[in-house]
Amino acid sequence: MSVNVSIDTISHLRTTLTGSVIEPHDEGYDEARRVYGGFDRRPVAVIRPADVDDVVRVVIFARETGLELAVRGGGHSNAGHSVTEGGIVLDLQDLSEIEIDVEGRTAWAQGGATAGAYTAAAGAHELATGFGDTGSVGIGGITLGGGIGFLVRKHGLSIDNLLAAEIVTADGEVLVADESDHPDLFWAIRGGGGNFGVVTRLRFKLFPLPSVLGGILVLPATSEVVAGFIAEAEAAPDELSTIANVMPAPPMPFLPEELHGSMIVLAFLVHSGPEEEGDRVLAPFRALATPLADFIQRIPYSAMFPPEEHGEQPSAVASTMFMDGVDREMADTIISYLESSDASMRAIQLRVLGGAVTRVPADATAFAHRDSKIMVNVAAFYEGPEEKVVREAWVADFMAAIRQSDSGAYVNFLGDESPDRVRDAYPGETWNRLRAIKAQYDPDNFFHLNQNIPPAAG
Template identity: 60%
Template sequence: MVDTNTGIERGTVPVARLRALVSGRVLVPGDADYEEARTVYLGGMDQRPAVIVQPADAGDVARVVALAREDELPLAVKGGGHSMFCLNDGGIVLDTSSLRDLDIDPETRTAWAGAGLNAGEYSKAAAEHGLVTGFGDTGSVGIGGITVGGGIGYLVRKYGLTVDDLLAAEVVTADGRLLQVDAEHEPDLFWAIRGGGGNFGVVTRLNFRLHELGTVTGGLLLLPATPEVVAGFVEAAENAPEELSTIANVMPSPPMPFVPEELHGTPIVLAILVYAGEGEAAEAALAPFRGLAAPIADMIQAMPFPGVYPPEEEGFHPVAAARSLFTDSFGVDDAKLVLEQIASSSAAMPAVQLRVLGGAMARVPADATAFAHRDRKILINVAAMYQEPEEAELHTRWADELTAALQKGVPGVYVNFLAEDSEARIREAYPAGTWERLRAVKRAYDPTNLFRRNSNIPPADEPR
């Protein structure tokens, strides 16, 4: 049988040769742990790789990459499993979640971390020393995947993007070399992996800067959603001190136990706020949000940083039509549109997420990293979660139309949040100069586009 996506004959992956080459685990359909290894965060993904390799070390990664290149086999890279690109049909999947070493140096406030660790695991270990590195908003996301796309999370206004704290990395390139890259060694590659995604190699270890932060003040704040409250939340976030980063989800209220039953299904702002610190300064920063309306629930408290990652429901694999955009303004009229569109959606759970940016992220020069949207004010995610596959087109159209309206004709998208619109919108993730520089790095390090199972940056123009 031929894979219709790749044109490559399934079953041609040389499993015995792979097992002889690597020290780690090589899983094929029928093996005890194969099904678990191909399970990912997102629902609706049912690809069946011919083989899943869980490497023992970077040497294993290099040997697998070399084999995939030589035999022209499809290759995907899986870490935390949050990407829609982390599996394939009939090819090889490198499951880097097996690369889990972590060496924290409290004296220099740096850490070398295996790319297969997730954000929660890394953060919990760092917190034992009163230290943090900012990642995203979910503890189970793999640190390798989120980092190479940028990293926008609960500390973005205080400390910047995750890539702003990346000091060095070990990368296996398409020719099977293991390179240590930093500002002085392979500087073009180091620039590219800070925002260019998985286009240039497999990251096996990362060297991060850590910040002293023992306690944060944060948690869940639920407010009734009116146009004035939603727009007011964005305005308050823009005016907040840089120590405060926020994520606000505008959505119908789920039947949560701390929400009165009569409010279930009514529009709410489900926000997570994180202030890097505690005490009076934190309370002063949070007061404008609490003053927008009488809170439905207020669970904000002082806690160690890992406490900001909400508990995740076991077995939860959402299927959603999701789109992302940057915008530079969001007012009452935008809030009215969002609430109207959420009310009109027939999805099981429609939602619009608002992340106000700025602060430390915006002070880094746009050309310092491949992530170049430093001046954009707000990151918005539009999502419609649904259950029936035949509903996909309806909800995708809803997400596309709302995204276009909120984008207001100014392109821009966060590469880590591209989904099935990736091929059509990849250019929006990078300004023209950044795009051409990334293409040049791609030609130098992956001229045959081995690493194409991603939001792809091709080394050459596609044939028309």
């Protein structure tokens, strides 16, 4: 596609929009183009639409001019898909309104709302929807890929609680998709990522949640503790979801200096069941070893999404997959690999799935990994291109050493990888069905700055 942009083209577009247009010569441009992950790309404009009509105009403009369009919610794409070099960034941050229907236990939220803002708004009414584990993540992006967070075993993925979505398609049409209207599109966006349009509003179920027993538990990372933690997480009731990070201890103020650099399990645990059962459910985790720190307490669910520090983000290489299990031998391998690297920070993250996730048929949504047991992420920080190569090799070797029978991948955690890795996210017939729906709604692959699903031929 040829690009047709004159000096005055963007200026003319600015006059047609209610929202803001930030160009390279404007104050705040460098901040506006900044995303997580250190991607240094310079778009011709960052556009912050004020309403769905602005989104339509930008989509049509990008198509007519041939400019690549990056859609940004929270800007957390591991592959840098939230920003483009020489194209347009459609930054949804000003589309952030959240409407809570307390009696109906549903919410409409605009696509630029963040998980933290949504959780706080719902929590004011002692209600919740499960998203991820980071407050600054945009609910649009995390939902379109699936949504695995602190309530996943109790209430399922974010897409399992999605009731409808307003979408601007590649031809500039505004559709509302749900189980009755455009059901094929509704199926596709529940796991298929940003391939099918710009999602400007989403409607979710809400669940009563006055409080949770949750927070951080830090344990020494021996093979017995790591394997035991996973076993206890698998055996726990669905009301408990966990995230275990096995890593060298950073210089956190609540850990003695002599422990800095030693291997720890830094775990997040959230029990969303009856208050009187929480301590009993968490007791086996505390019994694995004498805790180095225990910040688990009765808190509002929104407290699991604290404000984040802004500033320069470290650069990291990472990879993701699913595992079948972690026994003592596998835990030995995990700790051995972590000890073999001299990266300033390296970690493996283990999230036990199951529960409500498994009670949705694999073909009910475009997220097909319903029977996957444990989601895994391996990451290492780096400084400079030479060190990046070393860290990439370490991550690849680590992943190969722990790979088991599950060849799938979670699309939201994929980086800038290969088409084969995108296929891993959509196994079997899921891939073919997504390509057919892509051909219907975006036959020219206009929305391609994503973990791309090419339209089916013909």
